[in-house]
Amino acid sequence: MEDVYDPAALAQLRSRLETARVARGINQTELARAARLGRTTVSRALSSGAPGPSADTVGALGRALRLDVSVLLGLLDTAYGRGSAATADTGALGSPIHMWDPHDLEVHFAVEAPTIGSGPSGGKDRSWQGRAGKLPAYVRRPHDEHLATVVEAADEGHSGMAVLVGSSSTGKTRACWEAVQPLAALGWRLWHPFDPTRADAALADLHRVEQRTVVWLNDAQQYLGGESGEQIAAAIHRLLTDVSRSPVLVLATLWPEYQNDYMALPHPGSPDPHPQARALLAGRLMTMPDRFDHIALNQARVLAVTGDRQLAHALQHTDSGRLTQFLAGAPELLRRYGTADPPVRALLEVAMDARRLGAGLHLPVGFLEQAVDDYLSDDEYDDLADNWLDQAFADVTSPVHGRLAPLRRVRPRPARRFSGMEAAPSHSYRLADYLEQHGRRNRARLCPPESFWQAARDHLAPESLINLAEAARIRHRFYWAERLAQQAADSGNADAIAQLAEIRRANGAWQEADQLLQQAADAGSTIALIRLARIRQKAGLSEEAEVLAQRAADAGDTRGLGQLAEIHEVYGNRKKAEELAIRSAAAGDTGPLVRLAEMRELAGATHGAERLGQLAAKAGDTTALVRLAAIRETGGPAARNEAQRLYQRAGRVGNASALARLAAERETSGRREEAEQLARRAAHAGQSFALVRLAEMREVAGAHEEAEKLAQQAIGAGHRFALIRIAAIREAAGDLKGAERLYMQAAASGNPTAVARLAEVKVAAGEPEEAEELARKAAESGNPSAAARLADMREAAGDQKGAEELARLAADAGDVSAFTRLAEMRELTGNLEGAVLLARQAAQRGSTAALVRMAEMREAAGDLEGAEGLARLAADTGDTHAMARVAVMREIAGDRRQADQLARIAADAGNPSALTRLEKLRKGQTVD
Structure with a gap:
């Protein structure tokens, strides 16, 4: 380092570090371990006779001692006459990586191993716990190598993005923190957008991200999942492709269920809620295993033996390989x-x-x-x-x-002041x-x-109410679906008004739904504009549809461009359709290109379809090539050869589905080594089912050991049902012992389906008591599947008391459907009283499906009085569909006054279809 310009500042820096060390009651060796520095480095940093420490050393020591790192670095700058670069506001987003505390970036606090005699008083050193808790040593795993390549590319000047996908507490955020440490030494900054909300911060400032910045998107669903998600995805896409700001690195974490939502392709003609997010994530996903494999466990044991007490504590208390989950509490x-x-x-x-x-x-x-x-x-x-x-x-x-x-x-x-938001x-x-x-x-x-x-x-808030209204609707809580959507709409939320329109449309109030959609569109909801455009297009009003879709596009919603492209394609203006689809792809949404390619393929224009597919692939979306190949597979030999060519083209650029199909084709043709290589590539790209399919094919061919190995690889890649599928093949072949062994392996890893199948094997093997004990233990731990399945089997065998007890066990563990199935079975065997008893128990637990089903069965059998009684029971719990059914029954019975009264109650509760059905009946029309 340079000569010291202010020795007093350097002495003050060392004094602060030493005072904090003494206050913590730890020696220099323990401090070195906590700071992840060498013992000599720490000694020299604290010694007045040694050269001054580096900024990285000061940052590491400050974080370990929970001191204000910016103040320490300010003293270091003063000591060497560099000014306070560490604390000056340069206007750049974020802070130098070395100034961040990993816990502030949401790395989980790790379980502290019990310790005796480490504190100053000889008891537990509680001052070293809580906020001061240190991270255990890090065990590198295969995903770390993949992540390192992205970081190295960023260091070499190439912008990149990596998204770690895994369940909670599997080590995603810690892996990202470890990955950026090489960039810390090179002066990179890190920006974590979170204030006033994560989405608002990202949307407001992504355009300000400068070179050599890590954008930290922990829990990426908070950025990509809300109403601003598509705009944020497009902004990240622009950042990554903007050469003037390169290099930047975007690191994100995501739960598997959100990955599935964002990557799912919509059905033709259905809304596409996440086209930009899907295009952004394609090829950038890395799957985190739920548990350590044997190699990682051995590495953890070595670190434990050499002094990492946290890892030693975790290894002592879990034998499932779920070390990160245990450490996270x-x-x-x-x-x-x-x-x-x-x-x-x-x-x-x-x-x-x-x-x-x-x-x-x-x-x-x-x-x-x-x-x-x-x-x-x-x-x-x-x-x-x-x-x-x-x-x-x-x-x-x-x-x-x-x-x-x-x-x-x-x-x-x-x-x-700057946010414009109230407290x-x-x-x-x-x-x-x-x-x-x-x-x-x-x-x-x-x-x-x-x-x-x-x-x-x-x-x-309205944003939450919109989601809950949809949740209420799909659970047949129509009364609450309507009221929640109405509450959100009353706040002026345009998208809530659009959702309220969909609820009205589902209930048969089409005219009111159209009016609400128009109101939402006028209030700025592009969702409403696009829905109206689709409705007008289906009605043959192409000019109106085009105007509405154009309004959505002008408002910045790329789905509007996609809708316009489809309108022009349908009416033969293919050149204009392509232009719009290409514009959409340039904005980050390749969905319209994919849909146009499909439309042309189905219309027989294969050359044009493939050209559009290639354009989508160049924009980073290879799904069009795979869809075209799937369509061609249904043709003759020549078409199937063309399909293989398209799969190969998509596979070369990493499309997981294409790689999986190619793996299956190689296995069928006996090229096993190629098949495995392709399947592993597919699994790495997010399609773990490729390994499962390969394992199934090997199992059927009698290569049982190879099948099991592939299934284990599939589990490591995230496919929880791999062993279950192999076990099912064995069970069907009569190898109950082999199937039981595999089910037990899968059950030990926490798979609920495996427990249910294992219970069935026990029953088939003549061990019903063991089967019931399995089901009981599983239910007590919150897994109802085994108890529900055994309940069905007991009922079929005539043991109604045992069936009911197991159904109650399943219901208490969360699966009310067992009551519904038993009720239907009893109704069919003539035990009407028993059926009603079970249906009422299901209703008490929040499910009216059994009562409604019993009502339908009795109505079909001509017992209108019994049907009405059951439907009334369901209606009394708030099921407005059941109430509408009772209104129809009263009309058929000639009691118009009560029919009208019930229909109005149902309509007021959010289900106006009751009034529509009565009107049809009175006009002599058929109702469902």
Whole structure:
């Protein structure tokens, strides 16, 4: 380093570091380990007789000691006469990477291993826990090598993006943090857009990102999933392709379910909600395994033996390979949830339901307080203390370790002058990621009670209400679907008005739906404009459709360009259609090119179709080539050869579906080595089913060991059902022992379907008690599938009492459908009383499907009185479709007054189709 210009500043820097070390009660060796520096480096940094430390060393020591790094770097700059470069506001987004704390970038706090005698007093050193918790040593895995290539390319001047896809607490964010460390030494900056919201920050400032900046998009669904998601995806695309700002690096993390949503191709003629996100993510996804493989586990054991106590602690407490989940506190979170008192459990289930159905990340306290009521049984509610809610919030926000708590309070920031936003009216809470995923998985079939919907209407923002209205609609809670959408629409949200229109249209009120869509369009909803354009096009009003689609395009929605392209294609103006599709692709949405290619292929214009497919491929979307190939496969030998050529072309540029098809073709033709290579490439590109299909083909051919190896590889690539499919083939071939072994392997990894299949094998092997014990244990851990399947088998065998007990077990674990199936089976065998009993039990748990099905069966059998009674029971729980059915029955019975009354009630509850059906009946028309 240069000569010291201000020795006092260097002495002050060292004094601050040494004082903090002493206050922590740790020696220099422990500090070196915490800072991930050499022992000699730390000694020289703190020694007054040694040369001054580097900025990287100061940053590492400051973070380990939880000091203000910017102040320390300011002292270092003063000491060497460089000015305060570390603290000066250069106007560039973000901060130097070395100044970031990984926990501020949402790397999970890791479980601290129990320690005795490490503190100054000889007891546990609690000052070293909480915010001061250090990260365990990092174990590199195959995805790290792939990530490193993207980082190296950025260092060499090429902009790039990588998206790590994996379940909660699998190490995605930590992997990104480790990957950017080489760039920290080279002076790169890191920008984490999050204020006032993540999406708002990204949308406002992506155009300001400068060279040598890492854009940090942790939980990328927060950026790509909202109403601004497509604009953000397009802005990132522009950033990556803007040579004047190169190099930049975009790192993102994503859960698998969001990856599936964004990458799913729409059906022809259906809306395409994520074309820009799909094009952006294509070829940039990296799958994170849920667990460490044997190589990574061995590396972790070596690090544990050489002194990493956190890894040693994790290895002692989990044998499933899920080290990152354990270190992030997942087992303790689940234990806290599973053993919680009723009020605490109820609060967590409200939060789980809200998040899985589409509410925002931060849940207002008022919503939680109001929604929780119906999550408690009458007995539980009667037993509550006067201050039960305060106690429940105190319990549920108590940290597991560090900052990780089941529910974490999010304090509202004060109003900011530049944001134009007011301070939040009350504080909110955020559910822990791992519990959120647990809720999505284990409560997927449950419908929230009345208090949930009312609280949502009273407290949640319009963006959340739009999602919850759709969730209510698909769960047949039409009353709440209409009211939630109406509440959002009343706030002036144009997209909410468009959604309300769709609810009206589904209920048969087409004229009102059109009026609402027009209102939404006038208020600026491009969704409404595009829906109106499609409606006008189907009605043959091409000029009106074109005007509407053009308005959407002019407003910046590329779906408008796509709709215009389709309109011109349908009416024979192919040149104009191509121009529009190419414009859309240039803006980041290749969907119109793909759709035009399909339309021309189906019309017999194969040359034009392939040319459009190649244009889409050049824009980064190879799905058109795959779709064209799939269409040609249905033709003769020559067409099938053409299909293979297209698959090869798509495979060469990494299309996973094409690689999977080529792998299957090579396996069929006996070229096994090529097949495996192609399947692995497909799996790496996100199509793990290629390995599964290969494993199935090997299993059928009798190569059992090879099949199992491929299935294990598929599981490592993210396909949880690989072993189950191989086991099913063995089971069908009569090898029950072999099937059982594979089912047990899959069950041990937490696959609920495997538990159900294993229970069935036990029954087939004459071991029903073992089967029931499996089902019971699985249900107690939140997995209802085995109990539900055994309930069906018991009912078919005539054991109604046993079937009902198992169905209740399944329902308590989250699967009410078992009651519905048993009810139908009893109805068919003439046990009408038993059928009604089960249907009512299902209704008590939130599902009216059984009552409605029983009503339909009795109506078909001519028992109109019995049908009406059951339909009334369903209507009493809020099912407006059942109420509409009762209105029709009353009309048929000649009771017009009551028919009108019931139809109006149903219409007021959001289902105007009841009135439409009565009108048809009175005109002598048939109704469903």
